[in-house]
Amino acid sequence: GSQVVKRSKAFEMDVIVYDPYISEETAKELGVEITTLDDLIQKADVMTIHVPLTPETKGLISKEQLAKMKDHAILLNCARGGIINEADLYEALKERPDMKAGLDVYEDEPLTDSPLTTLDNVVLTPHIAASTKEAQRDAAIIVAKEVKNVLNNQTPTNVLNMPLVDSETFQTLKPYFKLADKLGQILVQTTTPNIEELNIIYGGEVSGRSKEPLTRELLKAFLNPILTEPVNSVNAKAVAKQRGIVLTEGETDNEKYDALMKVNVKYEDKQMNIEGIIENKEPKIISIDQYNLNMIPEGYMGIISYMDLPGTIGKIGKILGDYEINIAEMQVGRKEEGGEAVMVLKVDSEIVDDAVCELLKDEKIYTVKAVKV
Template identity: 55%
Template sequence: MDKKVLIADQINEKGIDELKDIAEVVPNFTISNEELLKVIKDFDAIIVRSRTKVTREVIEASDKLKIIARAGVGVDNVDVQAATERGIMVINAPESTSITVAEHTMGLILALSRKIAIADSSVKSGKWEKGRFMGIELNGKTLGVIGMGRIGSQVVTRSKAFGMDTIVYDPYITKKTASELGVTVVDLETLIKESDVMTIHVPLTPETKYLISKPQFEMMKENAFIVNCARGGIINEDDLYDALSTDEIRGAGLDVFENEPPKNSKLLELDNVVLTPHIAASTSEAQRDAAIIVANEIKKVFKGISPKNVINMPVLDPETFNLIKPYFALIEKIGKFMIQTAKGNINEIDVTYCGELSEFPKHDILTRMILQEVLNPILNEPVNLVNATTVAENRGIIVTEGKRYDAKGYKSLIKVEMKSDYNDVSVEGIFTHQQPRIVMINGYKVDVEPEGTMLISKYKDKPGIIGSIGTKIGEHNINIAKMQVGRKELGGEAVMVLKVDQIVPEFVILEIKKLEDVHDAVAVNL
């Protein structure tokens, strides 16, 4: 087998078995960073959990690496930016832990509401303090969920069994989804003020860092609980300690901490907080599923199939993929056309999606395809769908996307404009009758199948010019297969596209450009 996969952390055996039919699998669950730096160049993929750190140094030491797989959800131990720059996919298994983390969340809520943890400790110490552990029912209480992704949705489902009313905060939840789940969407401040139990299920980002701090604790009900099984750092732990120690809120359940383990945390002193050691995702079922999911994602990549859990490139659901797939061929041809007609360094690329295509989600995949076709011929580093936008940004190329409902009479249309040091190029294309076509070049109407070799000439629209260009081509035994002419006005400037049967040498193009009233000429090979 020509593919090799390094298993750098312990994963479920079923995940390892999934890979054995397609790759050589090398388990090394205790590999050190120093050893990893030496051997990573030999592997096409690496699977990690949380122990192994896939740093920039490791990534830059790799030669063949195509995939970094995290058998879990978070990728804190992977330098995603460095991987993206090298065109390496970073994949994870977000669905593997949804139920497991949701169940742990409910476990913390129950432990808080019925004081299970401290009651257990009391009994084990030989005491029988029934009066000390008066709890509360969850029935009729309001659950506030921050973040309605896979885990948040699973928590909502389970809270219904306890008779809880649910309010949620998530800027991206649709009305349809909210209705199906039976939740009320509110703003963050309302959720904080009205929740009896508040649970967090969002990633740690600059926007969510210390999302819950002193001002938020001051808004909460005095008898409220807060639970965090997402990421440490979303809650300001110093402010949480103050709120708990002064009975500003009733209690807290944490599975994650800003610093792990939280050795010097003042929270360890309190008995109205339940703490677990980042184990919300730690069930045998979740670890099994995570291993199988990332193994299958790696197999897809090795077979040339797009994986679904890539976090550093857009992922398309099957319906969207089928809708935009016909435009892949058009995008490829437009990209090749653009780079062969550009003069000098590329400065800007603007892509506009028109008509029905403007309503499709995730156009970014098509824009990345254009960048891939434009940049690969001019760069030594490989450019792919993962790193295309990063490479363009690093090269100082401004990339913009736009939408337009008017498609000039077509069902859908893609317009690409490119500015380089010495010229501007614009191309508009459609996909019709199962084939791509170019219908506009630099503002001139044409109808061209982008295939083979094409000679594009710009000239003054007057009698004899087309003939002189055709004669010059004939002098060099180049046969014309098809011809298209576009002009804006009679006697103005016109564009002629000739489809020819062979490559047009550069010296022939120079001779054409010297013809009287010929303003420019370029050949493209598609």
């Protein structure tokens, strides 16, 4: 998306952006205006899509959104198929011939039988840019340059694995990669957009050693679901900086656990804290927002904050049961009787949006986050 911005600005175009994960500071540096998706759809003369295909983005542009676009608007999708509902797009283009579209990705690839091919106001390309002679040539050149850099003891720029650490440090850190990955997955699903700060504190046997690989592993898990370009252990910190995320790392004295990872995320004048350890070679969550817990993060989960009053837990269970969501395990953390508490559930199936909405109708239930790790 940022590359499209640069090229659009070169043509003196005004650029507006809907990106719930970009900060105001980054937007200012790019020279763009952040707006809502609905506002962007109605204002855009040319709209391009740069998001991954997730349950949240599937069908993001459908009949309702297409109806709000300008009659002469151009819609481009070179990100992932499925983000645009192709049946709805066909109807919109058929009824409004001045509207145009360009697609390089499709719900089903390769594109073989689609009514879109019968229209004159759509350009369809086969999503094979990587297979062109030019792309293959450039890939070979990049590989040759990277081999040369490594042989000359220079740092390569396109690496899939983590930065090197000594063997002893790697063996010490090895069990904690899974924990870092789990913490990153949970955080990206439980915090809201516009992350401003990410603070990681280490304790125990990892103290005094290079924690760089663990930090990058957490960032990779945190950033990959929200970006189209892959985030790896090499570029994770650079991508976070580009997104305007302020990253800090530190250490703490810890006598209770062999090793500890504490993560604090700040966003939109809010924050979330989560702590994890390794126990019997398995990652465990031991605290969320200072509420003590003890649970292995895996599968479908729910993180619910609520008022600790009689009947509330029962109502949560009943509502989930009404949606045929079975609770496999439950952990509850509270600071005082009758105060706010946090419940972490393991469930046998996804906590669907309708169930979340039903839970939030109860004024004693404050937040509900459906998570899959």
